Amino acid sequence: SSTTHVFATGRPSHCSLHAPWSIDMDLSRSATCTVAAVAVVCLMLPRPCAPAGDQLAVGELLLLGKSVVSDGGAFALGFFVPDDATPARQYLGIWYNNIPGRPTVVWVANRETPLFANRTSSSSGPAPALALANDSTLVLSGADGGVLWTSGVPSVGTSSSSSSAVLRNDGNLVVRSPNGTALWQSFDHPTDTLIPGMKVRMSHRTLRGDIFVSWKSPGDPAPGSFSYGVDPGTYIQLLLWNGTRPYWRSPVWTGIAVTTNYIGAGTVIYTAVVDTTEEISTAFTVSDGASPTRYVITSSGEFQVVSWNGTASAWATLDSWPGSSGCSRYGYCGAYGYCDVMAAACRCLDGFEPANAAEWSDGRFEQGCRRKEALPPCGVLDGEGFLPMPSMKVPDKFLLEGGNRSAEECAARCAANCSCVAYAYADLQSSSAKGEVSRCLVWVGDLVDTQMIGGRMAVNGETLYLRVAVAAAASRGIRRQPRKKCKQKRTENCAAGGSKCPDAHMHFLFMVLQAQRQGKKNQLNREPKQADRV
Template identity: 60%
Template sequence: MDSAASTAFITFLLLLPRLCASAGDKIELGEQLLPGKPITSDGGAFVLGFFSPSNSTPARQYIGVWYNVPERTVVWVANREAPAIITNQSSSSSSSVPKLALTNDSNLVLSDADGRVLWTTNITTVVPATTTSRPVAELLNTGNLVIRWNGATLWESFDHLTDTFIPNMKVRFNYRTRQSGRIVSWKDSGDPSPGSFSYGVDPDTSLQLLIWNGSKPYWRTTVWTGYLTAAEYLTAAGNMYLNVVDTDEEIYLTLRVSDGASPMRYVITNSGNFQFLSWNMNSSEWNTIYSWPTNECSKYGYCGPYGYCDFTAEPVPTCKCLADFQPASGEEWSRGSFSRGCRRKEALPCGGGEFLALPLMKVPDKWVRKTNLTFDECAAECARNCSCEAYAHAKLSTSSAKGDINRCLLWVGELVDTQMMGQTPRGRAGETLYLRVPAGFASRKARTNVVKIVLPALASSFLFTCILLVCFCKFRDNRRKQRQKRLMTGSVYTSSEFVDENPAKDLEFPSIRFSDIAAATDNFSKPFLIGRGGFGKVYKVTLENGQEVAIKRLSKDSHQGIEEFKNEAILIAKLQHRNLVRLLGCCTEGSEKLLIYEYLANGGLDAILFGMFMSSQPMLLKKNRAW
C-alpha cells in the first residue's frame, strides 16, 4: 500500500466514529444520531433520541426530547407529522435505520433508511466556508435543543413547541407579525401528530390565553391586568412561577421554578385538558396539581349570552343569569341546557340606566379596548354609548406595551363566557365588572338584600324566642313534676302504711312542705281548684305515678291551733276503714294548714265523710261486708 493510500485509510478510520454516532450532549458536524444511541444533556436532566410511542409494526420512529426519569415523558417531538418507518427491526446495519445528522449548511436533517429527508431545521443562515468555527447541535440541561455557530444561536427547539410547556419555554405573541405560538396536543397517546386542541395567546388580543378545539374557543383564562406574575403554585416539590412579560415587540408567557425543584411541566392533552404536573421522586410518577377546564361550567360560553358560571355556588359551580337578566328559555334552563343564555327583564332606553359593580368576575370575551383612559373616562365612554353593556378598568404595570397603563375594556355586544371567581387557594381572582342595569336597580337590590338579611334574622329571633318559651314551660312542668314526685315519694304515705310502721302510741303524722304543695298546684291556680266551702278550698292534683289526690287548704280564719290541728290529723289517719277516704298527709307552715286526702270522684269530701249520716235515705249494706 502506497503512502497516499495509507494516509487516506488512516483518516477514514479516525473519522469513522464521528460518522457513525454522536456522544455526550452534542451532535457535531458530520456526526449522526442513530436509534438506540441517545445523547444526554450535560446536567443529566434531559435525553435526545429516537423513540416509538407504540408497538406498531412497522415501527414508527420519532426524534424527541424527554425527561431523564424512570417514566419516559416526551416534551418535544421533531418529526411529529413524518415518522420514520423501520421495516426490518432485526437489522443492526446503520444503512437500514433512520439517521439524524448535522450537515454542512448548519441544519439538523432527519432521513429514513432510503435517504429521504423526513424533517429538517430549515436554517437559512449561510456559514462561510472559510471560517474555522464549526456549527454544533447541543442538548441543554433545560431540554432546549440548539444549533450554535460562532457564539450565535441559529435555531432552537423552544421556538417550535409541541404539546408541552416546560421551564424557560415561551408561549409568544408578536405585535408586528400578529403571530401566536401555540402548544398543540398529540392526536392520541400513541400518535404525536397534531391533535385537535391547542393552547396559546389569543391572536385577537394579547390580554388572554385560550384553549382551542380546532378553530373554536374551548376555554379561556382571566384577562391580564398587568401583573408580571400571573400565577404562583406552591407544591411539595418546589415553587413554580408563571410569568407574563410584555415588551415593545411581543408579549409572552414563561415558566420558572425554584432551585432544586422536581421536574414540572404543562401539557395539553388530546382530550382538551391543560394540566400542570410535578414529578414525585418517592413514587416515581407524575402528580397532577391542576387541570383546566375544571368542569363543564367553566368551558367557553357554557352558560350562554348574559349567563355566568358561579364558582362560589355549592356543591358545584352552576350557571346563573347576570343581574336584571332571566333565562331566555326557562324550560331549557331547568333541564340543564344553558346554551341560549339569558335576556334582559326589561329593555333599557338609550342613555338610561346605571352601572352595577360585580366584583371577583372573569370578565366576558369580545371586548373593545380603549387606551389611556382613566376609570372615570372609561365609565363615561360606556355611559354615552347606547350599545355599551358593561365596562372594566385596570391599572396595568409600567412594563405594559406602548405606555398604556390604563386598561379600559368596553362591551358593545353580547356578554359571553363570564364567571364569578370568588376566592381561590391563592387568594382573590378576577376583577370588577360594571354592568349596565335600569335606573334605581342598585338601590332596589340593596333593599332586597336588607330584606333578605333582616327577615331571616327576625325569623331566627322569633324561633329562638319560641324555643326559649318552650324550654321554660318544659322546665316549669318538669319542676312541678319533680315537686309532685317528692310529694309522692319523699313525704306522703298512705295512712295504713304509716300506721303499720308507727304504732298508735308512737304515731307522728307525716308533714309535707308547703313549697312542694304550692308547686304541685301551680301556686294554687284555678285549673286545680275543684271545690270550696266554709272550711276552705279543695284542689285536685295528679301525681307522677297517676294517683289523684285532693288537697284541702283550710281557711286562715280558723282559730284552731297548730297542735290541735296536728292531733286531729293524726286521729283521722288512725281511722282505717275500707269505706273511708284515707288521709295521706298534712302541712303546717306559718298560718297555712293543709290536708292531703286520697281523691274520690262523684262528690265532695263532706259528702264522702258525712253523707252517710246526713242522707235521708237508709243505707243498704252488703251482707258479706265486714266492718
Template identity: 45%
Template sequence: MASMRSRVPMHSISPICATLLFLSCSFSSMHLCASSDDHLVPGKPLTPGNTLVSDDGTFTLGFFSPSNSTKKHYYVGIWYSNIPQRTVVWVANRVVPITNLSSAMLALTSSSNIVMSEGNGRILWRSNNNIIIRSPPATTISAKATLENTGNFILRSMGNNTILWQSFDHPADTLLPGMNLRISHKVHQVQHLISWKGPQDPSPGPFSYGADPNSFLQRFIWNSTRPHHRSPVWTSYFLLGSYMENLHPTIYMAVHRRDDDEVYMSFGTPIDSVSLLIRMVISYTGKANILSWHSNMSAWTTLYTQPAHECNLYAYCGPYGYCDNSETTPTCKCLDGFEPNDEEAWINGRFLEGCHWKKALRCSGGDDFLTLPGMKVPDHFLFIGNKSFDECTEECHSNCSCVAYAYANMSTKAIDGDDTRCLIWTGILIDMEKCSEGGENLYIRTKKISGTMLTTNILEIVLPVLAALLALICIVVVWICCFRGKQGRNEICTMLMLGDRGSTHELADRKIDLPLISFREVATATQNFSDSAILGRGGFGTVYKGTLGDKDIAVKRLCKGSGQGVVEFKNEAALITKLQHRNLVKLLGCCNDKDEKLLIYEYLPNNSLDAFLFSMFCSLIVKAQVLNH
C-alpha cells in the same frame, strides 16, 4: 452525571447494530446507552441507539417509539432522563414518523441545518434554518447543536455564538420553564402548543393552546378552529394571579416583550427551585395542565388544570349566563336582572340559550351600573389604553351602546409603556365565570333606580295593583247584583213598600222586618191563585187558601196596578206584626215581586172573630125573644 456517561464514537456503530442497541435499551435509561455527549456536530450524525444528554443529565434527545402496536412508528424527541414514567416534552417529526429505523439518522449538515432522513437520503424533517454558514475548507466546525439543561435543543454558530435555530421556538404540546410562547404577531406568527392525537400518538391532535389572535390579553384552548376554553384576561404581571401563588409558591407565569418587539408568555421557578421538574402541557383531551414531578410518589401531580369542569367550557352558560365556580359543584346562573331564555332547558341542564333582561334596558345617559366582583370578564371586549378608572367609567357611562366595563391597573409598563387596562363591551356578554379565588370587578349597566326612572318604576308597580283592586271591587259588585239578584231586590223593595217615606200614616211609616217568601212559592201553594182556593174578596184584594210545606196558609193578594189599599195593606202588616197574641192570626211573611204585593197568614179554619161575634149576637137576640114570650 456527565462524567459517568459512556462515549462511543458514532461512526464506529453500524446501522444494524444501532437498531439492535436501540431496541435493547429501555426508554427510561436511554442516556446510559451509546451517546454522543450533549451536542451534535457536522460529520457525526445521531443514529438509533445513541442519544444526546444534557450536561446536568435532566434531558435526553434520541429516537423513540411511543406505540405498543406491532406496526412501529419512530420519532426523534426530547424526554426527561431520570423519570421512570416516560415523559416526552418535544418531538421533531410529528407529522412524518420514521418507518425504516435501520437507515434513520439525525445529522447537522454543512449548511448549518439539522436534518432527519431515512434510506436513500429521504428527508423526514429539517430545522429550516434561514441563516446559512459555510464551513471553511479545513476541519473547523462552523456550527453545533446542543441539548441544554433547560430541555432546549439549540443550534449555534461557533463563530459568534449566534442562535441559528432552537426547539423552544417550535413547541410541540409542552411548555417548559424558561420557554417563551409567542402571543403577538407583529413580526412573527403566534405560537401554539398542539396536543398529541392520542396517548401513544405524537402526531398533531385537534386541541391547541395559545393567545387570542386579536389580543395578547387572553389565551384560548382551541378545538380545531372553535374556542374550547378561554383564560381570564390579563390583569397584572401574574397571568393567573393568586391561582398559581396558592397552588405552588415557586411557580410564576408572566408576559413580557423581547428584542424582536413581540410579546411572549412564559412560566418558571426562581433560581433556588431549579431542581423542581414542572411542565405545562395541552393534553389530547383538551385540558391545559401544569404538572410537577413528585419523586416520593414517582408520579406527576397536577398543580393547575383548565377546564376543570364542563361548566368551564367556552360559552357553556350562553349569553348573559356565567359559571359559578364558588359553588361545590360549579353550575350556570344568570346575571342579576336576567332570567333564562328557556326555563325548561335550563332546569334540565341545557344552558346554551343563555339569559335575557327581565325588563328591556333603556339607556338614559345616567344609568346605574351593577358591580359583580370576582369575575372572569366576558369575551369580545374593546381594549382602550391610557385610561384611569374614572375615565374608563365615564367612557362607558356616556355611551349608550356600552353594556359593561372592567378596569385593571397592571402595575407594569413592561409591555407597551401603559399600565392601565380599560375594557368595554358593546355587544352580548358571553363566557363569564364567577371565580372561587381572584377575579375582578365587572360593571354591568342596569335600569336607573333614582329620579324619573324611580318614579317610572313605582308607577309600573302601583298602577297594576290599583287596576287589580278596581277589578276586584267590580267583581264583588257584580256578584252582589247578579248572584243575590232576586232575593236582594225583594228585600229592598219590601222594606221600601212597608216603610214608604211618602206616607203620612204612623203605622205605614214603620219599617217591618218580615220573612220573605218568593212569588213562585206562593203561586205554587195556591195552585197558581186558583178560583177554587179563594176564601173571600174585599175592596182592595182577594184572600186565597193554600198549603206551604205542611202548613195551611191564607194569602191576601193586593190587586195588581191598583193605587188603592196600599196604605191599608201597610197598616195591616204593621199592626199584626206589632200585636202578637194566641187568639190573633199570625203574619207568616210577605212577598213583594214587581207589582205583586202579598201577605201570608196562618189559616184559621173556624172563621174570623167578626163571624163569631155576629153569631153570638144573633143567638142572644133569639134567646131574649124566647124569654119575652
C-alpha cells in the same frame, strides 16, 4: 433554485470528513445524499460517528438506540416509541432523562413522518439518523434515505463546520454558531408541552405567535384537534381551540407582571408576562428544588399543569382546564350567564335571569340569560347605572380602548354610548414596557364566556361593571343617591368612595351618564339606537 448541504467537522478525530463536498439539488435530495455519505464513511471506521456528551457536531450522526444527554442530566434527545402496538414506528424527541418508565416526551421533531425502524437496508446503505449540515440545518433521514424532517435553514445564515447542536439542561435543543449565537432552537417550535423557560409569544407586528398542538392520541404524536396560544384578536388573553373554535379561554391579563402560585410539596410556580413594542409573551419558572413541572395539552382537550411525584412515581395533575365540570368550557353558560367556578354551576349575571327557566333547570344553558328589566330608551337621562361584579373573568369579544385612560374616563367611555353594556378597567403601570399605564375594556354586544373565579386563579379576577336599570341595581342594595346630598362640587370625593357618599361610585357613574348624554360626542363612533340596546 438549489440548496447546498455540506457535512464536515472541525474535530481532529477519525470521524472527520477530511474533504468537504457538496451536491446542488433540492433540500430533500441534497440532505438525503449528504446524510447517506456521512453514514457510509462512518460505517467504514472502527467506531460510529456518534455524538459525545450534550451536543451533536457537523459530521456526527445520532443513530437509533443512541441519545444525547444534557450537561446536567435532566433531558435526553433521541428516538422513542410512543406505543407498544407499533414498536417499529419511532420518533425523534426530547424527554425527561431521570423520569422512570416510558419516556415523558416534551418535544417531537417528526410528528407527521414517523421513522419505521423495521425497514431493511444494505450494510453500505444509509442508516436512520439525525445529522447536522454545515449550513446549520438539522436533518433527520430514514432507513430508505428519505428526509423525514429538517429544522430549516436558520434565518441568520451561516456556513461553518464548527456549528453544533446542543441540548441544554432546560430541555432546549439549540443550534449555535462557533461564536455561540443561537441559530435555531426547539423552544421556538413547540409541540404539546410548555416547560420552564419556554415562552408563549405573539408579535404585535405580524400577529403571529407560538402555537402548542396536542397529540392525536396518547400513542400518536401527530398533531391533534386541540391547540393553545395567544389570542391574535386581542393579544391579552390565551385561547385553547378545538379545531378553529374556541374551547377554553384564560382570564384577560390585568397588568400583573408576575403571579405566584403555591402548589404544595415545595413547588411554587411563577408566571411572568412581558409586553414590549415588538411582542407580548408569557413564561413560567418554578422554585429551586421543585419537582419537574410542565403544562401539557392532552389529546382529549385538557390544558393541564402536572408535577412529578417521586413517592408515587407518577405525574400528579395539579390543575386542569376547562376541568371536569364542563362549566368552564367556552360559552357554556350562554350569553349573560357565567360559570361560578368554585360551585361548578351556571348562574345569571346580576340583573339577569334565565331566558328559558325550564331548560336552565334541566342543565341546558345555550339560550343564556335575559335582563330582568329593560334599559330605558337611549337618550333618557335617568334610570340606569353600572353594577360592579368583582372576582370575574371578564367576557370575551371586548373592545380595547387605548389612550391611557383613568378609571373615570373608562367609565365615561362606556356611558357615552347607548350600545355599551359593560366595561372593565386595569392599571398596567407595573408591567407594560410600552408606556401604557392603563387598560380599558368595553363591550357592545352579548356578554359571552364570563366566569366568577376563585382559588389559585383568583389573582386574575377583576371587577366587571354591568349596565343595568335602576331597579336591578336597587335589588342588590345599590341605589342612586339623591343628587342634593352629593353635589357636583363633591364629585371627586364621591368617585373616590368617600365615607360621606355611600355607594359613591354608583352615583358618580349616574352623573357621568347624564353629562355625556347632554351633548358630548359619541366617542365609540357608533350612533346610539334603540335597536342596539340589549
